[in-house]
Amino acid sequence: GENVEQHPSTLSVQEGDSAVIKCTYSDSASNYFPWYKQELGKGPQLIIDIRSNVGEKKDQRIAVTLNKTAKHFSLHITETQPEDSAVYFCAAFSAGTALIFGKGTTLSVSS
Amino acid sequence: NAGVTQTPKFQVLKTGQSMTLQCAQDMNHNSMYWYRQDPGMGLRLIYYSASEGTTDKGEVPNGYNVSRLNKREFSLRLESAAPSQTSVYFCASREGQQGKQYFGPGTRLTVT
Numbered sequence: 001g002e003n004v005e006q007h008p009s010t011l012s013v014q015e016g017d018s019a020v021i022k023c024t025y026s027d028s029a030s031n032y033f034p035w036y037k038q039e040l041g042k043g044p045q046l047i048i049d050i051r052s053n054v055g056e057k058k059d060q061r062i063a064v065t066l067n068k069t070a071k072h073f074s075l076h077i078t079e080t081q082p083e084d085s086a087v088y089f090c091a092a093f094s095a096g097t098a099l100i101f102g103k104g105t106t107l108s109v110s111s
Numbered sequence: 112n113a114g115v116t117q118t119p120k121f122q123v124l125k126t127g128q129s130m131t132l133q134c135a136q137d138m139n140h141n142s143m144y145w146y147r148q149d150p151g152m153g154l155r156l157i158y159y160s161a162s163e164g165t166t167d168k169g170e171v172p173n174g175y176n177v178s179r180l181n182k183r184e185f186s187l188r189l190e191s192a193a194p195s196q197t198s199v200y201f202c203a204s205r206e207g208q209q210g211k212q213y214f215g216p217g218t219r220l221t222v223t
Contacts, residue, residue, distance in 0.1 A: 001170075006153075032209050043115075043201055043214035044154070051209070089153060098144055098169060099205075099212055103153035 006102025
């Protein structure tokens with residue numbers, strides 16, 4: 001089955017800096033890769049996703065890149081703000097199964 | 112449009128007790144999922160239902176049963192709770208085969 005590895009497990013940045021979180025997946029049939037943000041005491045919220053026929057997608061300060069050959073994808077957050085502090089999860093999906101998640105990255109943005 | 116709702120929000124059980132966690136979605140999604148979240152372990156899939164009338168095991172199904180009551184509702188049952196089942200449980204639903212997946216607010220369960 002699918003296995004998703006996520007790095008780093010914790011990330012601390014200064015306000016205004018960029019943050020990058022990386023994930024690798026094992027199943028070459030996976031074709032959908034979402035990213036979720038989870039704030040304390042809440043359920044995960046979808047923030048951006050990318051499909052296997054696209055190499056990059058951007059939404060304001062966040063972007064995701066996908067390298068299918070290397071089986072890795074990354075989340076990029078620019079101009080970080082304190083409200084970006086949260087746990088971020090990557091996930092991978094292949095048809096007929098379910099989303100499998102990485103173990104999460106705790107992002108801390110200090111002002 | 113409430114999205115995905117879960118009840119209860121909090122629960123404390125004694126070892127050996129049983130309970131059912133309820134989940135409902137109002138987005139007309141076919142697929143529904145149960146995950147558990149433990150510190151440092153991320154979100155692990157317990158069971159899922161790709162469509163009404165079907166259920167499948169995920170990564171960590173032992174000690175749990177599920178029922179897809181209808182298209183809207185997907186319940187998770189603990190027949191004999193154990194301390195190892197202390198966790199936060201999230202229900203989710205998904206639009207289509209490759210669509211977006213949405214999570215509920217979670218149920219925080221403690222087994223003493």
